[in-house]
Amino acid sequence: MTSLALPVGNFRTGEARTCDTTGLPVCLHAQRFIKLNAVCAVVALLVGAIGAILLGLTRWPAVHLLPADWYYRVLTLHGINMLIFWIIFLEIAILYFAGTTLLKTRLASTKLAWTSFLLMAVGAVLTNITILQGTADVMMTSYAPLQAHSNFYLGMILFAVGALLGVGNFFACVWIARRDKTYQGSMPLVAFGALAAAIIAVVAILHGAIALVPTWLWSLGLMDAPDAGWYRLLWWGIGHQSQQINVCAMVSTWYLLATLTVGAKPLNQLVCRSAFVLYVLFINIASAHHLLVDPGVSAGWKIWNTSYAMYLAVLASMIHGFTVPAAVEVAQRKKGHDRGLFGWLVKAPWANPGFSAFFLSLIIFGFIGGITGVTLGTQQINIIAHNTLRIPGHFHATVVGGTSLAFMGLCYYVVPLIFRREYAARALCRLQPYLFGIGIVLVSIGMSFAGSYGVPRRHWDVEFSGAPFAKGFDSGAHVMLGLMGIGAVLAFVGLLTFILLTVHAVFLGKRNEGRAMTAW
Amino acid sequence: MSDPKLVDRLERERDTEPGDHKMPGTVVLTALLLLCFVVYYFANWKALADVWHVR
């Protein structure tokens, strides 16, 4: 196949460049919005990281840092900045990249992109200010009848509408790419995965709107309190489905990083694509696992939704969990790293932070996140795990050790390729994914096993100090909480290292315009 | 970055390859994952059975 040196596609003159490293076309408008969204993502990550260490040091009973009110305030701040702002800002950046560069098309609308970005940024700032003012200690789920100041909901709604417009812009890119026939055959797999994520995002955000708009009106005194059971059902329509967006985005990132770092390519297009379709079709149903002890829904409903339908979405993750490392193995063996069972893995580019972040993400997501997730999602078992620290133990392996770590790996390419600045302190960059990865594994394991001893999540003082009779947890639980605390310190250092390296690279890094990026 | 540009790889992504794909390491990793799952899942049912007696 011939190499394409000039930006082909439907670009207008002066609005695109050819990437000096990959040869891919880059729409300059899309590039601006990739940068803006990525910078906001990293700012949110910083806010969330400060929350993370404060929480880690509060849940570690030997330290017990924050007072009760600030524990819940910071818990809200951490959950929202991490799970929503960091992840979604970066996902919108990924959509702009996948929707333009991979499809060789220009950004559909600059105005829409500005509107989307401004709404998201204003929404995020408004929500954060409201939380820090102490008028929204409702945690990220904001379960009614807990009530926050109306600006909390307003900020979330603005953010969600902004994200929806960004998703719309992506669909428009797909549409004009098809119209102008900018690519042949079917779209590349990474773009296909992004499309799956975008479709789920629409359904998710609609649920969010139905849950949050009435709640906002209620906080303004314009409506009665929404029904608590109704709110929980709808809220998880966004809460769970956004996790599937994260999985889709993470898996797409895995495929992309596998290609960028070891030259792997998908083994079987049909299988990989079908797996993304399974996500779109079945993930909605799996939201039921959040309501397994909820009195408002019937046992039959719970059993159907978590015993059969959920496994079709799990199947999709298992397919990707196989095809991604398999693609790496095949690529590595073709390069001659063919010794024994694991020669390909031993000889992998572990010093390339794009690779190590990607592969650690795969392992953490599969071995810890996947196994705990399927177990916790089993209706009967849920009764001994619900609302214990096992739940955050699980999702710190999926959305943190999995998605967030993969996204960090992606940044090690986005900054040199899109911002066209090089990372400095390369040795530290190489170390960073390990620091963060090992830290978050300890956090996750510590939380999971402390939870198995019965330690609740979202609980300020598991020692129950001042209670009329002594009540507390077994020393085993304390060992596990200590493990979590140590892991939190390590993961925080890893996270801060990433943020400092990235901010430095973006603003002060050596420019690489006109030449290929320095190989990792 | 290794030699061929990404753009070429993405073009070639659609090429079908003959069945010379060998991935025994991945198969072992997957088997290990399933084994871990079985152990953890079983331990959880056991823990449940210990507190929830069926009479």
Ligand code: HEM
């Ligand atoms: C340095 C890394 C991190 C550490 C040490 C950390 C630690 C913690 C701790 C200790 C809690 C409180 C658990 C409880 O008391 O119930 C928590 C909650 C949470 N974390 Fe993290 N976290 C980290 C990164 C992240 C990231 C990157 C995300 C998302 C992408 C995330 C998402 C959440 C969520 C959603 C909650 C639950 C909030 C709630 O219950 O309302 N965390 N984290």
Ligand SMILES: [Cu+2]
């Ligand atoms: Cu869920």
